Amino acid sequence: MPPKATPSTKSTIKSASPVSQLIKVIKTQQFYWFLGHVFALLFSLLSTLTGLIFRNESSLKYFRFALISNIITYGIVIKQIHFKSIGAKFSRVKLINDENVQYLILALVFLLSSYILKTQTQAALYPYFIFGVFHVVTYFQNHLITIFIPSIQAQQHVNSLINNFTTKLNQPALYAASSVELVLAVTTGFDVLISTFWLILRWNLIDYITKVIVFLTVIVFNKFKFDHSQYTKASVLQMDQTWNGYINKINNPKLTQLFFQLRDLAIHYISLIQIPKDVVKKTQ
Template structure:
């Protein structure tokens, strides 16, 4: 019978952990979370300009995290139309490009919220699956230890909580992206606090999200249903002038056609393959 393998030391396990690219990915998420928290403190005290450096640090963390993911997903770059179409239809690529856009844009709180929620779930899961096992490795069968039992219980609770709340958090993210972020951009453009191009750039991002995300489609459907019930007759508010209802219907149709154009293009590409 061969001798039992000598377990690695804590230093060895932590060294192996920090050398992996996934650890850099986790650090980017942690930077996003911490920086967002500090920027939010400045924002709620109406001193957001003084916290601009936290805003840029937050999105720098997002750039780090999403760059690692994209690099691992596309290790071999190809200069073909098919590769470019596949690249830009990838969800992580879209969020990487938007992170760069936000990083160079006028600071706002709303764009940070979706990235911070993603970072929270990702960093929490990484801590459960990588950091805790590195610090408290599995014991041989039949061995009991109060500390390891406590860690195992914490790990199970984290897993149960994230699995239970993930879908709801993603639905909330979609609603923030559609209402909060786009609303902030439109308000910023109207008040000359941000570029007029920002809503246009972000509208194209939402087109992709509408095609690839069930949660985004559900958010648009919910918003449309609420506005229809509020404005469009016969169920709409009778005090709403007919010209307002007609204008809303026209805008709604234009937005629908704009979104459907993005849906048809990837579908046609998929059939061609």
């Protein structure tokens, strides 16, 4: 979600010359939000490419830069929404329920864990990358197209391409991002499970605790998304049907019973993840 520009700013920018338009755009918080997404996309691509071609150290470095860029962009939005002025009052319930805050915390956890574990979870960048593409494209359409494309005919053509892109791919992209976020819950969960056995041999307690924190953060993040996002709910339903199909194909009654017991137990405990009632009461 981008920071909002005031109507007066928009009208002033549109009526000015290209150079003065650019100068005024650069002075807005939105522009640095836009730059944050641009750098996040760039570093995400570099992290992926260097991970495939070069050393892991380079990939990890760009992975961290990508997360830092995303943290900055979400921080700008959060500041404008919840902390417009110094000492301004804010609602803790709204803060917790704000997806911008949730994504910032998730990025921060992955960033800090990368320094402790000396490794990265590449899939953690994918949801940010998906959102970043749409944010960059729409920002360019709304604020930069008249500056960098002087021809009205060319502007209309680019506008048409962007509108076609966002209309056709917006919902599939949101579903894809939700699916990746659920996959993160599964992969980080398996990582904790495997690390539990290695803990006995290596006894690296700090790494193990870090992986548990990452896993729990991803679980809480997805639970909050599930409570508010139709795309996350659809992704959970699809994943549940897929796993049920695999279990039924095995046709082992004992394994089927164990699976559904663990499934029901997980659903029970995950359903307990909610905003604390005392926080809600204090802010009502």
